[in-house]
Amino acid sequence: MKALRKFIDKQKPHFEKGGKFQKFHSAFDSVETLFYVPDKVTAAGAHFRDAVDMKRTMIVVFMALIPALLFGMWNIGYQHFLSLGESPDYWTMFFYGFLKMLPIIVVTYGVGLGLEIVFAQIRNHDVNEGFFVSGLLIPMIVPPETPLWQVAVAVAFAVVFGKEVFGGSGMNIVNPALTARAFLFFAYPSEMSGDKVWISEMADTFSGATPLGDALVGNFDNMPSQWNMFIGLLPGSVGETSTLMILIGALILLATGVANWRIMFSVFAGGYIMGLLFNLWGINDYMLMDPLNHLLLGGFAFGAVFMATDPVTGAQTNKGMYIYGFLIGVIAILIRVFNPAYPEGVMLSILLMNVFAPLIDHYVIESNIKKRLKRMKAVLIKNQ
Amino acid sequence: MSAEIKEREPLFSAKNMKLIKNPINISNPITVQVLGICSALAVTAKLMPAIVLSISVIVVMAAANVIISLLRDGIPPRIRIIVQLVVIASLVILVDQVLKAFVYDVSKQLSVFVGLIITNCIIMGRLEAFAMSNKPWPAFLDGIGNALGYGIILVVIAFFRELLGSGTIFDFQVIPQAFYEFGYQNNGLMILPPMALITVGVIIWVQRYYTRDLIEKN
Numbered sequence: 001m002k003a004l005r006k007f008i009d010k011q012k013p014h015f016e017k018g019g020k021f022q023k024f025h026s027a028f029d030s031v032e033t034l035f036y037v038p039d040k041v042t043a044a045g046a047h048f049r050d051a052v053d054m055k056r057t058m059i060v061v062f063m064a065l066i067p068a069l070l071f072g073m074w075n076i077g078y079q080h081f082l083s084l085g086e087s088p089d090y091w092t093m094f095f096y097g098f099l100k101m102l103p104i105i106v107v108t109y110g111v112g113l114g115l116e117i118v119f120a121q122i123r124n125h126d127v128n129e130g131f132f133v134s135g136l137l138i139p140m141i142v143p144p145e146t147p148l149w150q151v152a153v154a155v156a157f158a159v160v161f162g163k164e165v166f167g168g169s170g171m172n173i174v175n176p177a178l179t180a181r182a183f184l185f186f187a188y189p190s191e192m193s194g195d196k197v198w199i200s201e202m203a204d205t206f207s208g209a210t211p212l213g214d215a216l217v218g219n220f221d222n223m224p225s226q227w228n229m230f231i232g233l234l235p236g237s238v239g240e241t242s243t244l245m246i247l248i249g250a251l252i253l254l255a256t257g258v259a260n261w262r263i264m265f266s267v268f269a270g271g272y273i274m275g276l277l278f279n280l281w282g283i284n285d286y287m288l289m290d291p292l293n294h295l296l297l298g299g300f301a302f303g304a305v306f307m308a309t310d311p312v313t314g315a316q317t318n319k320g321m322y323i324y325g326f327l328i329g330v331i332a333i334l335i336r337v338f339n340p341a342y343p344e345g346v347m348l349s350i351l352l353m354n355v356f357a358p359l360i361d362h363y364v365i366e367s368n369i370k371k372r373l374k375r376m377k378a379v380l381i382k383n384q
Numbered sequence: 385m386s387a388e389i390k391e392r393e394p395l396f397s398a399k400n401m402k403l404i405k406n407p408i409n410i411s412n413p414i415t416v417q418v419l420g421i422c423s424a425l426a427v428t429a430k431l432m433p434a435i436v437l438s439i440s441v442i443v444v445m446a447a448a449n450v451i452i453s454l455l456r457d458g459i460p461p462r463i464r465i466i467v468q469l470v471v472i473a474s475l476v477i478l479v480d481q482v483l484k485a486f487v488y489d490v491s492k493q494l495s496v497f498v499g500l501i502i503t504n505c506i507i508m509g510r511l512e513a514f515a516m517s518n519k520p521w522p523a524f525l526d527g528i529g530n531a532l533g534y535g536i537i538l539v540v541i542a543f544f545r546e547l548l549g550s551g552t553i554f555d556f557q558v559i560p561q562a563f564y565e566f567g568y569q570n571n572g573l574m575i576l577p578p579m580a581l582i583t584v585g586v587i588i589w590v591q592r593y594y595t596r597d598l599i600e601k602n
């Protein structure tokens with residue numbers, strides 16, 4: 001580690017004012033602060049609310065994603081070989097999936113960070129850490145066989161129109177990772193939905209439909225056991241299949257206080273309650289599905305833990321968080337059951353609520369102001 | 385009586401030319417005033433309908449401006465909106481009939497949007513703001529200018545949407561087949577209205593980059 005510090009210190013003068021590479025100082029800064037906590041101290045008036053800076057927060061989310069990512073890689077291999085009717089050993093499967101995922105991850109980071117650096121240079125501010133997590137989230141929510149150029153276009157769209165036009169990380173209205181996925185979903189539907197895309201290099205005779213896809217067309221024969229849903233032995237996007245691994249990530253996020261439990265809890269509650277309501281209504285087989293299945297299948301858990309809890313795009317007030325999360329859960333299940341075009345509704349419901357989050361916050365704050373004014377008036381009248 | 389003869393303004397004086405030039409850039413109806421967005425989203429999936437609609441709007445707007453400008457002293461202020469609407473509606477019906485007679489296919493694609501020119505707020509806005517208080521010739525130029533400003537944006541949006549969404553220009557394949565064999569696909573999102581809105585946003589972005597005066601100061 002010392003050698004690294006020495007190396008960075010040695011390069012530093014080149015990037016400072018007057019140095020050869022002054023133009024690339026933001027790129028250098030981002031690398032330096034990635035490895036070491038910066039020693040810059042605010043000169044006048046402290047602004048931070050927490051000792052943990054954004055890079056450290058982001059790295060926690062990054063680590064929380066690792067279990068789901070590793071399992072997802074193995075699952076790509078597992079599903080592939082299952083469709084071929086083979087069963088090689090654990091490492092073969094993992095390595096197969098690893099090789100599928102690696103190019104997507106590399107392309108995502110390359111395009112995303114490249115654009116971030118370009119914008120940072122033009123706007124004369126530092127490269128932001130915001131893309132660090134988005135860059136890992138995007139590969140985890142697309143099918144393993146997504147063509148790389150489509151990934152690149154989607155990432156560029158998400159970074160520019162999801163984030164930079166609003167002023168960069170922290171100013172965005174909708175979640176950039178989901179923006180990328182929504183772009184892919186609407187722009188290239190043949191690569192993003194249906195029953196052919198979820199298993200890589202699938203044998204033609206094998207049905208690659210996800211359980212949600214099956215459920216939408218009323219086919220409940222292939223429904224996996226709840227245990228398999230929980231472990232995640234299903235076809236699907238890389239990160240979303242294993243609820244177990246996502247829960248491990250959720251524990252990391254909650255233990256470190258990075259994500260807010262109110263949002264996570266209320267998303268699950270909203271989904272479960274909506275599932276129960278559908279059970280009561282019960283006019284078709286889909287509505288009668290166990291509400292727990294809704295939470296275990298598709299991207300529900302992944303969305304609830306990693307997407308809905310995004311502190312930038314989510315609600316900020318405590319009461320607002322409950323409303324925001326609850327509605328995400330409700331709308332996700334509504335879209336799943338009712339909309340014949342979309343087997344999965346989590347992405348759309350989170351994006352929709354992202355847009356409404358500021359409005360929810362506004363009314364929560366307004367009602368609080370009104371309540372306090374009333375109390376104030378009561379006190380004043382009493383004292384008269 | 386004074387013998388002064390007021391000098392006649394030349395037809396294409398600098399002041400008159402401004403009536404055409406300004407709406408194309410610094411007071412563009414779509415990118416600066418943000419009017420007429422609805423039709424800009426609806427008819428721009430292909431280039432041909434966008435051009436036909438632009439021409440229709442140019443005709444309607446120029447004619448409506450001139451007619452209202454001629455009538456301006458005779459219109460009672462209280463019912464002026466109704467009079468304006470009657471004029472626009474008659475012109476739109478004329479245009480619609482002409483389109484049906486000569487370019488039936490495009491007219492079918494445009495469907496209700498020809499009729500909806502009546503409600504295009506750019507036209508009503510210019511009648512109220514300009515034609516009601518100006519002579520016919522400047523009103524004519526103002527109508528042409530604003531409709532051109534609207535049309536140009538429509539055509540630019542339609543160009544990008546058709547190119548990226550369908551890979552064609554005027555229904556001719558421009559993206560070579562070899563691209564598709566390499567795995568290129570048309571962008572389905574470009575066909576959908578949201579992307580038209582984002583395209584408008586990009587045009588506004590580019591325009592403000594080059595015309596710094598348009599950027600609002602806080």
